[in-house]
Amino acid sequence: MARVFVLRLGHRKERDKRISTHVALVARALGASGVVYSGEKDEKMEKSVEDVVERWGGPFFISYERNWKKWLEKFDGIKVHLTMYGVPFQERMKEIRGKFKSRDICVIVGSEKVPAGIYGMADYNLAIGNQPHSEVGALAIFLYELMDRKLKEDFEGAKIKVVPQKKGKKVVKLNS
Amino acid sequence: MARVFVLRLGHRKERDKRISTHVALVARALGASGVVYSGEKDEKMEKSVEDVVERWGGPFFISYERNWKKWLEKFDGIKVHLTMYGVPFQERMKEIRGKFKSRDICVIVGSEKVPAGIYGMADYNLAIGNQPHSEVGALAIFLYELMDRKLKEDFEGAKIKVVPQKKGKKVVKLNS
Numbered sequence: 631m632a633r634v635f636v637l638r639l640g641h642r643k644e645r646d647k648r649i650s651t652h653v654a655l656v657a658r659a660l661g662a663s664g665v666v667y668s669g670e671k672d673e674k675m676e677k678s679v680e681d682v683v684e685r686w687g688g689p690f691f692i693s694y695e696r697n698w699k700k701w702l703e704k705f706d707g708i709k710v711h712l713t714m715y716g717v718p719f720q721e722r723m724k725e726i727r728g729k730f731k732s733r734d735i736c737v738i739v740g741s742e743k744v745p746a747g748i749y750g751m752a753d754y755n756l757a758i759g760n761q762p763h764s765e766v767g768a769l770a771i772f773l774y775e776l777m778d779r780k781l782k783e784d785f786e787g788a789k790i791k792v793v794p795q796k797k798g799k800k801v802v803k804l805n806s
Numbered sequence: 807m808a809r810v811f812v813l814r815l816g817h818r819k820e821r822d823k824r825i826s827t828h829v830a831l832v833a834r835a836l837g838a839s840g841v842v843y844s845g846e847k848d849e850k851m852e853k854s855v856e857d858v859v860e861r862w863g864g865p866f867f868i869s870y871e872r873n874w875k876k877w878l879e880k881f882d883g884i885k886v887h888l889t890m891y892g893v894p895f896q897e898r899m900k901e902i903r904g905k906f907k908s909r910d911i912c913v914i915v916g917s918e919k920v921p922a923g924i925y926g927m928a929d930y931n932l933a934i935g936n937q938p939h940s941e942v943g944a945l946a947i948f949l950y951e952l953m954d955r956k957l958k959e960d961f962e963g964a965k966i967k968v969v970p971q972k973k974g975k976k977v978v979k980l981n982s
Contacts, residue, residue: 645824646824648821648822648824648825649824649825649828652825652828652940652942652943653940655937655938655939655940655943656939656940656942656943658937658938659934659935659937659938659939659943660935660943682938686937686938713975714968715968715970715971715974715975715976715977716970716971716972717970717971717972718957718970720955746974749971749973749974749975750973755971755972755973755974757968757970758835758957759835759836759957759958760967760968760970761831761834761835761862761958761961761968762831762835762858762862763831763832763835764828764829764831764832764942764946766828766832766940766942766943766946767828767831767832767835767836767942767943767945767946768946769943770940770942770943770944770946770947771946771947771950774947774950779896781894781934781935782935782937785937791936792890792891792933792936792937794891794892794893794894794933794936795891795892795893795925795931796892796893796931797925797926797931798891798922798925798931799891799925800891801891
């Protein structure tokens with residue numbers, strides 16, 4: 631399989647700091663290679679994501695792009711925009727999974743409002759339900775389906791790891 | 807099928823306003839009946855969810871419970887706590903879906919830290935991957951699987967509705 635990147639549009643430092651962090655955590659947990667974000671540069675948010683990668687492993691990056699349009703135009707792969715106005719994602723997943731065997735994917739998620747031009751730039755405008763939604767929830771379901779419902783298990787360079795428990799918490803240190 | 811409720815623990819007005827709203831939006835879009843939250847009472851957050859229900863339909867409620875412990879003890883149904891420390895959810899979904907035919911489900915999601923007692927109160931502590939995650943993303947995948955990967959389509963009393971588009975947005979008014 632090729633790689634997945636997430637493009638997070640219109641980040642606002644104050645309003646979106648936690649939502650954008652959740653976008654990045656979901657992207658990482660579900661096997662994406664990294665998140666590119668635009669809007670306001672936010673070093674604190676970047677650091678909180680990098681801290682997770684440092685402790686729990688990667689590879690995973692987060693990087694800022696002032697000119698997301700140029701970045702997206704240059705992106706060599708399939709551009710999937712998640713939007714409540716799009717077509718039901720179930721109708722396109724098989725096709726997209728097929729292409730994903732050989733081509734990278736960029737999943738685009740906006741914040742409150744996305745620039746109108748994005749609908750034309752995307753190869754697919756997909757709705758995870760045509761209801762007001764969360765970009766975090768929509769991204770989670772899309773990546774889950776894209777990865778054939780298999781969660782990523784191996785994270786390189788992890789310093790700690792969870793040992794699954796029926797009740798309570800268990801975290802062990804790893805030698806890496 | 808029975809009903810699904812989401813219990814959101816430890817809401818902090820300032821820090822969690824948008825995350826808790828996203829929890830509620832995901833719950834509604836994926837077919838839950840409502841969200842009960844504890845922590846700090848937040849009328850603004852409640853109103854933003856109620857506004858969505860008013861325009862996009864329901865039924866869906868959001869309500870505050872100061873004493874979530876008492877509420878959860880009284881809850882007559884299956885208690886599922888989503889946590890990165892739990893057992894892989896895939897191992898339990900079939901069993902839970904079976905019980906769900908006749909019993910209500912309460913899905914518990916915490917914020918940063920959950921009270922230790924919750925692990926013992928839950929019938930299942932399930933991990934949507936044992937990685938740092940988003941409660942919004944975890945809830946989305948859990949509900950998606952619980953509902954047999956079918957998204958809710960009919961919302962009662964909706965005033966507006968999306969007409970899915972390959973490019974762009976189309977929203978129509980409904981007579982209701």
